[in-house]
Amino acid sequence: MPVTISDIAKAANVTKATVSYVINNKPGVSEETRQKILKIMKEMNYHPSTVARGLAGKSTEMLGLIIPDISDHFYVQVVRGVEETANLYNFTLNLCTTHALPEKEREMVDLFTTGRVDGIILMTYFLDLDYIVNLKKRKIPFVLIDSTFEDKSIYTVNVDNFEAGYKATEHLIRLGHKRIAFVGGPQSSNDSLLRFRGYRQALQDHGLSYSEDLVCQGDFKREGGYQAFLTLQRLQNKPTAVFAANDQMAIGILSAARSVGLQVPQDLSIIGCDDIEASSVVEPPLSTIKQPIEEMGKRATEIIFQLIYKEKPAQRRVVLKTSLVERSSCQAL
Amino acid sequence: MPVTISDIAKAANVTKATVSYVINNKPGVSEETRQKILKIMKEMNYHPSTVARGLAGKSTEMLGLIIPDISDHFYVQVVRGVEETANLYNFTLNLCTTHALPEKEREMVDLFTTGRVDGIILMTYFLDLDYIVNLKKRKIPFVLIDSTFEDKSIYTVNVDNFEAGYKATEHLIRLGHKRIAFVGGPQSSNDSLLRFRGYRQALQDHGLSYSEDLVCQGDFKREGGYQAFLTLQRLQNKPTAVFAANDQMAIGILSAARSVGLQVPQDLSIIGCDDIEASSVVEPPLSTIKQPIEEMGKRATEIIFQLIYKEKPAQRRVVLKTSLVERSSCQAL
């Protein structure tokens, strides 16, 4: 249906090969013919079929991106980073979601390894290390984002979640808090676990005792934070500060605190993690640990392109640092 | 590199054609051979190449989606609706952004019309009607979201922005407000224009006079709302309520009001438009007009599939209704 390379060849009175040469600007074509062909291509509004090109073994100019869920702002930010970087290379994104279903994860990976894309960025949580390592046999570059694997043979990009927990807790400690609660995410969350470890380590490094009472489990949602705080409030010895493993929960804690008549930050300091948009408009604005999420997408994409173009990436594991965003939800004791 | 149809054929002692038949479960293959082939495909973990299949004229199982910007929450929601619907059909998304650059828009459309995808959903703002109508010649289904065209020959999905403006204004009027300001988006925004028209119409229908003084231009951003409100404050006869053409600006107006010592909603009622996440956590929670953005993506995708599968969509123009979300930023006078 659309105009093909043969149409151009015919119009220019040459063969397809010659046209192909000028498309990929390879030598072996006289300047005269080259210009003529270029002109005709313009006139006929010709665009090489990426599909055919892909079949013939060349680049598809597409990157596969596998995320669990596009409703989650976290992944949206990753997508943003990937998209913008891919754009620089004139690549387009092939996006799919798994909804954190193991079979879907495998299905999507299989889909992408059939030559439909030139590289894959994956955020999967159920594929085991064996499966991932075996992906290398399929000869298509891939990078993992936010994965739990520490294997040295694969490329991964992560945020330093331990450091995030450490920083948040340390901030509270510096403000003089001694009874600091931790509200975690769901059991299954590795990120939450690492932040928790950072929290413990910070307590320990500053000579504060760790108490299980002060640790609550949430679900990364606002309501979970709300409930968790209510639980905390039933304690004899209440916390003066709380570190929530993400901002959504921190905001839930904020409303819970208000609902029981506490003032933030006068009566309670709160720090979150993520730096979502809502955190800056909430009252009081929420102090938080900002993660370079978009940057993760960017770095992963850069690695993919190095792999595609056969350059050797500097490192296999990149771990990005977080930063403290001080707003008004924390106060010195 | 990966296992191909020939590999399967060889292993099963049949020809590629036979394998192809069972892949597309067509008749003409004995149940016995079919089972045998199926089994071998499983064993060898075979997946037909979508690329080759696309070239041969079959479905690519991909939808092209063109948006201006993935940093904008509005488009993210559209993507979400599209993605989820496409998923039901086992389609994958080919996403690209134009950053609202005219050449990019054209480039992406051209890209997608070369057979790389089975259908296109586009949110472009610079391609003229002629160009769009001509797309039909390329024989690939497409649907426009949030477009300004009223042409009856193309498929479009929109939100009723006029109604949004009307509803917001009417809400304020019902609360007894008579001096209602309007803070619009950038000049180029058609959505903002339509909401403005709704605003005017509501005033008129309720016998209120329209005054140019009460209309300010913003930029759809928080800062723009902030500045716009400061301008409004310089008026002799100040407004008692303001309708912002989007929530970001409404939030800016909220801070501006606070900064000049006004209480919301006691001294000033504010209503926004969009219902972004921040609107529910801001203090006081913002009343707004909720748009079914995700629904737009969903509807557009459904139309695309009807087109792909040669069913006739019920209508060419679908216009979705908005709804009022009452929170605490508006008060009866």
Place this chain on the structure above:
DNA sequence: TTGTAGGCGTTATCAG
């Protein structure tokens, strides 16, 4: 019921 052969649009190889 199965196999043969040609085509989809492009690239690559190898002569001329």
Place this chain on the structure above:
DNA sequence: CTGATAACGCCTACAA
């Protein structure tokens, strides 16, 4: 410098 020609993996008449 240019032109045939054979892949690439799959689909679909048509023939056996």
